[in-house]
Amino acid sequence: MRKKLWISLALLFVIPGLLFTVSCAQKEITETEEAVVTETKEEPTEAKVEEEKPVAEDDRGILAARNMFLNEDIYFEFDKSSLDSVAQDVLTRKADWMRDNPDVAVSIEGHCDERGTNEYNLALGDRRAESAKAFLVDLGIEAYRISTVSYGEERPVDAGHNEEAWAKNRRGHFLIP
Amino acid sequence: MKRIQIKIISLIVLTLFIMPGLCLADYEYIDINNPFLRKIPIAIPIFANLPDSETKDSVLKKASDLLSETLEFTCYFKMLDRGAFLIDPDNPPLITPKINFNNWVSIGAELLITGGLALKNDRLEVELRLFDTFKAKRLVGKRYEGPADNLRQMIRRFCSEIIYHLTGSRGIFNSKIAFISTGSGNKEIYICDFDGFNLKQFTNNKKINLFPAWSSDVKWIAYTSYLNGKPDIYIKNIKKKEGYVIAKKGINIAPAWVPGKFELAATLSYSGDQEIYLLTGTGKIIKGLTSKYGSDVSPSWSPDGKKMAFVSNRSGTPQIYIKDINSGQVERLTFNGQYNTQPSWSPRGDRIAYCSIQKGQSNIFAIDIKSQDPVQLTYDTGNNEAPSYSPDGSLIAFSSTREGPSRIYVMTAYGTDQRRLLSLRGEQTNPKWSTNVKWD
Numbered sequence: 001m002r003k004k005l006w007i008s009l010a011l012l013f014v015i016p017g018l019l020f021t022v023s024c025a026q027k028e029i030t031e032t033e034e035a036v037v038t039e040t041k042e043e044p045t046e047a048k049v050e051e052e053k054p055v056a057e058d059d060r061g062i063l064a065a066r067n068m069f070l071n072e073d074i075y076f077e078f079d080k081s082s083l084d085s086v087a088q089d090v091l092t093r094k095a096d097w098m099r100d101n102p103d104v105a106v107s108i109e110g111h112c113d114e115r116g117t118n119e120y121n122l123a124l125g126d127r128r129a130e131s132a133k134a135f136l137v138d139l140g141i142e143a144y145r146i147s148t149v150s151y152g153e154e155r156p157v158d159a160g161h162n163e164e165a166w167a168k169n170r171r172g173h174f175l176i177p
Numbered sequence: 178m179k180r181i182q183i184k185i186i187s188l189i190v191l192t193l194f195i196m197p198g199l200c201l202a203d204y205e206y207i208d209i210n211n212p213f214l215r216k217i218p219i220a221i222p223i224f225a226n227l228p229d230s231e232t233k234d235s236v237l238k239k240a241s242d243l244l245s246e247t248l249e250f251t252c253y254f255k256m257l258d259r260g261a262f263l264i265d266p267d268n269p270p271l272i273t274p275k276i277n278f279n280n281w282v283s284i285g286a287e288l289l290i291t292g293g294l295a296l297k298n299d300r301l302e303v304e305l306r307l308f309d310t311f312k313a314k315r316l317v318g319k320r321y322e323g324p325a326d327n328l329r330q331m332i333r334r335f336c337s338e339i340i341y342h343l344t345g346s347r348g349i350f351n352s353k354i355a356f357i358s359t360g361s362g363n364k365e366i367y368i369c370d371f372d373g374f375n376l377k378q379f380t381n382n383k384k385i386n387l388f389p390a391w392s393s394d395v396k397w398i399a400y401t402s403y404l405n406g407k408p409d410i411y412i413k414n415i416k417k418k419e420g421y422v423i424a425k426k427g428i429n430i431a432p433a434w435v436p437g438k439f440e441l442a443a444t445l446s447y448s449g450d451q452e453i454y455l456l457t458g459t460g461k462i463i464k465g466l467t468s469k470y471g472s473d474v475s476p477s478w479s480p481d482g483k484k485m486a487f488v489s490n491r492s493g494t495p496q497i498y499i500k501d502i503n504s505g506q507v508e509r510l511t512f513n514g515q516y517n518t519q520p521s522w523s524p525r526g527d528r529i530a531y532c533s534i535q536k537g538q539s540n541i542f543a544i545d546i547k548s549q550d551p552v553q554l555t556y557d558t559g560n561n562e563a564p565s566y567s568p569d570g571s572l573i574a575f576s577s578t579r580e581g582p583s584r585i586y587v588m589t590a591y592g593t594d595q596r597r598l599l600s601l602r603g604e605q606t607n608p609k610w611s612t613n614v615k616w617d
Contacts, residue, residue, distance in 0.1 A: 079494070
């Protein structure tokens, strides 16, 4: 019986002591919780960053489309301003892009290879740029959004004097001024 | 060989067509219609000091050499070697009774020029005389006086007198050549005298500048420039810096002044098609000169301003056509080859020089307008382009890649005596020869 009393007494003292220590520990925890809270405060910003990622991927797509519009030239036969099926496909894609970007105005440069004479080539470059413009207008793009400038043979992309270089230089090039 | 034969036959044919014109000229020294097959042997001994003058020998030699080079530029003469002369070089006789013409006839000289010079206090006096050695007769005698640095002008004036006496034309000695050079890294317009002397940069805008064209009075140059990002025509007064701009939508290119007028023709494409228009010197449209669908470019006027040669691809390939301004009639001139451009109408009126591309090579041709018979003037020497006649029609300036980079060359209207005019950095193209201005 005495033993039981001792245990009861011990419990009487130990339990509140335990409780005390627990409360002490709880205090410490709340402190750490505070720290956690401050961390969680940052969490929403992290989430924002994560939200932005898919937007950037969209941007990349937009940028790629824009770059394709700017970098994809159309090519012509010697002394010709007519558009072959490849050029027409490229121009159709350009019209799609212009429809997706209705606020953008573009400029088409008409270029020639070095063969032939400067005066005639300036006129030929003009015809090339104008024929590309006419094709886009036929596809429903507003004419006022498209300006043209002929460079004739003055601005080759390839300085070579062979058919490979000439083929690259007989081109229509697109710019967003 | 075959080509040479064809060339000679063509020359003979051309000469036959031009024969009627020969009767009009009563000069027997130079057959202006075929003057370069036989050059006139001419002797130009070193100039002497005029009485009471002690000009240095080096100055005397320089002056006589300058006369010799200036005359030689015309290609009419064969300069005789001074080493063969039978005269006392220290005491050369200058005037008729003292000259022993047999000394000159015996070394083959048909013409003789004597010169006397005095340089006193930066004032220069020059006496120059041209003699016919066979007839033992003075043909031209002139005396010039002025500041010492006017020697070149005095020599040129005398050359002008000589050529006038021998051919009936004032020649080229007060004319200029404008051209494009990339020496600065951009296509800029430069101007020099007919012989390449006195080089000056005319445009300096670091953009593409093309197609300089002289007004008849040589006071204005019209040209195409990308100053505002597209090809517009700028009309500039050379001395006063004033000017006008033709900046319509599309291209505004290749102007050509109407002879004797403050008007020009040029290709504009604002209508959607490249057409040639007649414009005032201030850039206002007077009327359209072409209206066929296709590119119409490179106008070049007949000397009387009544006809205009131009390039059109209305038949499918670029060919040269002539439009009669009054009747409105258009006739095709070139039928040989698939690419004939850059017409330049001879100031003599009878021929048009142009650039023809055959088998991938550009060459200069000249075509008689009546017979429509083309003569090839350059052969197997790189690309030869942009012919421009001298004001007397005796020479043609053009560009050629025969030595690698494009340079300006000069040849006779018959294709002989081809030589480089200038040696500059970069590439030179599109020479345009001005008219010959009267001396002040």
